[in-house]
Amino acid sequence: MATRACGFVIFRQFCGKIEYLLMQTSYGKHHWTPPKGRVDPGETDMITALRETKEEAGYLKEDMKIFESVKQEISYLVDKKPKVVVYWLAEILNKNKEVTLSHEHQDFKWLTLEDACNLAVYPEMQNILKYFDKYISENVL
Numbered sequence: 001m002a003t004r005a006c007g008f009v010i011f012r013q014f015c016g017k018i019e020y021l022l023m024q025t026s027y028g029k030h031h032w033t034p035p036k037g038r039v040d041p042g043e044t045d046m047i048t049a050l051r052e053t054k055e056e057a058g059y060l061k062e063d064m065k066i067f068e069s070v071k072q073e074i075s076y077l078v079d080k081k082p083k084v085v086v087y088w089l090a091e092i093l094n095k096n097k098e099v100t101l102s103h104e105h106q107d108f109k110w111l112t113l114e115d116a117c118n119l120a121v122y123p124e125m126q127n128i129l130k131y132f133d134k135y136i137s138e139n140v141l
């Protein structure tokens, strides 16, 4: 069975620009992803996304506007085993609240779409960022 993980692609409106939150792992290849993590037994996908976002970024449900119907799923292999990751779109509402990192991450950045795609590296993740960016420009701005 595939490993399953869930999280949020979080954006903010900052100085007239849309910026996305990416976080860099403190382990492995130090890759950059939105806050997300593995689904624990008995959890729903949304509960996992909320728990991981609180643990990894310090953001609570009430700090965000969650677009529950705006969701993307990607699949890839990790150590030859399938992994499925589900992301919802979320906007940070409490702009005065900064990210609080856990031991799992060593850095974070708020990035334009282009810069986020450059750091995200993987085409699947880039496509998700582009999909959400299109949604924002057509439905949020």
Ligand SMILES: Nc1ncnc2c1ncn2[C@@H]1O[C@H](COP(=O)(O)OP(=O)(O)OP(=O)(O)OP(=O)(O)OC[C@H]2O[C@@H](n3cnc4c(N)ncnc43)[C@H](O)[C@@H]2O)[C@@H](O)[C@H]1O
Binding pocket: 005, 025, 027, 028, 029, 031, 033, 036, 037, 038, 074, 076, 077, 078, 083, 104, 122, 123, 124, 125
């Ligand atoms: N190498 C390591 N050394 C020490 N501790 C480790 C470790 N890897 C995981 N851990 C532990 O696992 C915990 C993380 O657990 P969780 O927080 O629960 O889970 P996760 O975000 O899904 O973990 P991960 O970072 O591994 O996932 P991703 O799919 O992004 O990334 C998994 C792999 O897939 C690659 N990847 C990411 N996105 C991809 C894509 N779209 N296509 C192909 N490969 C991709 C990444 O580069 C990465 O190599 C950490 O606390 C840490 O202790």
